[in-house]
Amino acid sequence: MKTAGRTPPLPRGHLPVVQPGTLEKEKLTFPDLADLMGRLHFSTTDGRIWLDDQRMLLVHAKALGMLRREMIELLGVDMARGFMTRMGYHAGVTDAQLARKVRARTSIQDMFVVGPQMHCLEGIGISEAVRIDCDVEKGTHYGEFIWTSPVEDEEHIRHFSIGTEPACWMQIGYASGFSSEFMGRQVLYREVECQSMGHQVCRIVGKLVEEWGSEADDDLRFMMPGAFDDGLAQNLARPHCKLISTPDSPDGPNHPVGISPSFNSVMHMVRRVAPTQATVLFLGESGVGKEVFSRTLHRLSSRADKPFVAVNCAAIPEQLIESELFGVERGAFTGALQSRQGRFERAHGGTLFLDEIGTLTASAQGKLLRALQEGEIERLGDSQTRKVDVRVIAATNVDLRDEVAAGRFREDLFFRLNVFPVRITPLRERREDIPLLMTHFLSKFNLRHGRRLTGFTQRAVDAMLSYDWPGNIREMENVIERGVILAPDDGAIDSPHLFTSGERFTEQRFSINQDGKLVPVNAASLVADASKEREIERVTRRVNNLLLNDSEDCDNVSLDEIETVLLRRAVERAQGNVAAAARLLGITRPQMVYRLKSRGILNECD
Numbered sequence: 271m272k273t274a275g276r277t278p279p280l281p282r283g284h285l286p287v288v289q290p291g292t293l294e295k296e297k298l299t300f301p302d303l304a305d306l307m308g309r310l311h312f313s314t315t316d317g318r319i320w321l322d323d324q325r326m327l328l329v330h331a332k333a334l335g336m337l338r339r340e341m342i343e344l345l346g347v348d349m350a351r352g353f354m355t356r357m358g359y360h361a362g363v364t365d366a367q368l369a370r371k372v373r374a375r376t377s378i379q380d381m382f383v384v385g386p387q388m389h390c391l392e393g394i395g396i397s398e399a400v401r402i403d404c405d406v407e408k409g410t411h412y413g414e415f416i417w418t419s420p421v422e423d424e425e426h427i428r429h430f431s432i433g434t435e436p437a438c439w440m441q442i443g444y445a446s447g448f449s450s451e452f453m454g455r456q457v458l459y460r461e462v463e464c465q466s467m468g469h470q471v472c473r474i475v476g477k478l479v480e481e482w483g484s485e486a487d488d489d490l491r492f493m494m495p496g497a498f499d500d501g502l503a504q505n506l507a508r509p510h511c512k513l514i515s516t517p518d519s520p521d522g523p524n525h526p527v528g529i530s531p532s533f534n535s536v537m538h539m540v541r542r543v544a545p546t547q548a549t550v551l552f553l554g555e556s557g558v559g560k561e562v563f564s565r566t567l568h569r570l571s572s573r574a575d576k577p578f579v580a581v582n583c584a585a586i587p588e589q590l591i592e593s594e595l596f597g598v599e600r601g602a603f604t605g606a607l608q609s610r611q612g613r614f615e616r617a618h619g620g621t622l623f624l625d626e627i628g629t630l631t632a633s634a635q636g637k638l639l640r641a642l643q644e645g646e647i648e649r650l651g652d653s654q655t656r657k658v659d660v661r662v663i664a665a666t667n668v669d670l671r672d673e674v675a676a677g678r679f680r681e682d683l684f685f686r687l688n689v690f691p692v693r694i695t696p697l698r699e700r701r702e703d704i705p706l707l708m709t710h711f712l713s714k715f716n717l718r719h720g721r722r723l724t725g726f727t728q729r730a731v732d733a734m735l736s737y738d739w740p741g742n743i744r745e746m747e748n749v750i751e752r753g754v755i756l757a758p759d760d761g762a763i764d765s766p767h768l769f770t771s772g773e774r775f776t777e778q779r780f781s782i783n784q785d786g787k788l789v790p791v792n793a794a795s796l797v798a799d800a801s802k803e804r805e806i807e808r809v810t811r812r813v814n815n816l817l818l819n820d821s822e823d824c825d826n827v828s829l830d831e832i833e834t835v836l837l838r839r840a841v842e843r844a845q846g847n848v849a850a851a852a853r854l855l856g857i858t859r860p861q862m863v864y865r866l867k868s869r870g871i872l873n874e875c876d
């Protein structure tokens with residue numbers, strides 16, 4: 271897009287050398303930041319500071335410096351740097367979302383410089399642009415900035431002397447997170463000069479991860495929690511631990527991609543349990559990537575060189591599931607013309623992944639329990655017992671406790687499976703992962719379909735980031751594959767290429783009212799139509815009157831109406847998240863779903 275000056279394109283993998291004296295004339299001017307300052311609000315009545323819809327915290331720079339120093343001394347430079355980098359990354363992602371909202375009608379560049387301007391507003395330091403060359407549609411990004419008096423350097427130099435490594439860790443994380451979220455692809459900033467190294471100013475350069483090549487591997491490690499834990503460092507070179515997927519990733523599409531705290535906590539649990547023999551139960555909505563995590567778990571285990579066998583129990587007809595899992599002996603039933611191994615036998619020595627375990631028949635559940643407890647199975651129509659050494663990973667998107675309560679699932683099997691449950695968060699609750707997944711799937715389908723698409727249009731990035739992804743990662747994968755097929759070659763994927771099957775958007779925007787409280791601007795997605803809103807108001811008024819003993823207008827309000835209002839309000843409060851709405855009302859998710867469906871509320875949000 272816009273370029274300041276005439277800096278020639280840099281050779282791949284090389285850090286820029288800027289001639290002395292060229293800086294001043296190449297500085298870009300930023301727009302007035304009054305629009306950003308207007309979003310900052312101090313609410314002294316409830317002790318909150320808001321930056322738009324985000325709660326902020328005013329922290330003493332000295333306290334941050336002390337924390338930083340303690341981390342360095344206690345955990346070592348690498349781990350401390352990792353913590354600070356990731357903290358900055360998440361702040362950057364959040365501010366990029368703000369940029370998109372506040373500067374929606376400005377040029378890409380004015381929208382992008384919200385990042386450096388927020389740096390100034392949040393007290394990090396002054397950031398000046400040397401060169402910004404970013405085009406979301408063409409998928410190009412080059413950014414070069416000068417930082418003067420950054421808070422992190424000041425604190426670093428206060429506690430440590432000038433050294434050989436850059437120290438603006440949090441800020442580099444911020445720039446990388448902001449740009450990745452902004453571009454819808456993974457961008458990495460590196461600090462090539464730093465005051466903590468004795469330079470006059472700090473200078474940072476940002477490019478797409480794949481353009482950095484292998485020299486960026488070291489910097490990428492700081493974005494991965496656990497990267498510097500004992501024994502993990504050597505795993506980093508292995509593809510399954512890579513945070514970022516590159517088009518030539520030998521591991522293909524089968525490794526989890528993410529950076530959000532909830533993604534990281536799942537990866538942490540997977541790494542913990544992988545070396546053991548424990549049965550693992552993955553929980554979470556459809557499409558969150560349970561199988562991908564299971565494959566990773568298998569790869570990290572001692573069974574990695576043995577088979578990984580996946581079975582979707584729901585995809586196999588009930589009458590076939592037992593022969594599929596446990597095998598069949600010739601003549602066991604009409605049509606069983608020859609003996610056949612089941613999945614258990616095929617997974618011998620390795621891992622068996624049983625998806626949608628809640629759909630197993632009672633008889634299959636009994637046999638599975640025996641296999642888990644005794645390590646033995648019997649083929650159908652066979653009297654011989656066979657020993658199998660199989661680690662089982664199960665997964666479900668239903669609440670197995672409810673299934674047990676309803677008598678549809680064996681309690682003993684549930685306890686046997688529930689040794690190490692791992693819950694995977696839906697994509698809408700970890701939106702930081704969206705840009706990484708977009709990059710990942712774009713590369714994957716470019717490769718698969720022989721296309722050369724450059725990226726996504728600004729409009730498409732906005733749409734991807736504001737969509738709620740009810741079908742989670744699987745839905746995103748399908749949507750991007752569709753986009754890769756529909757978009758013109760050498761161009762960018764636009765939103766009409768992506769959202770072609772009536773996906774519904776529920777954009778949530780908030781503003782601060784006169785009391786400094788946060789209020790949704792665009793009520794709730796569920797109460798889209800005004801007549802429903804009026805109906806809710808009417809019932810609410812009557813309920814209030816009833817509670818306040820006001821004789822007027824309190825008859826004719828039924829318990830059923832009240833419940834409907836409560837359900838709607840809860841879903842609204844939970845921003846369409848049914849599980850969260852259920853928690854608000856102290857009921858289970860299935861109970862909530864049942865109630866919402868019976869009132870026709872659920873269909874409105876699905």
Ligand SMILES: [Zn+2]
Pocket residue numbers: 420423436437438461463464465466472
């Ligand atoms: Zn620095």
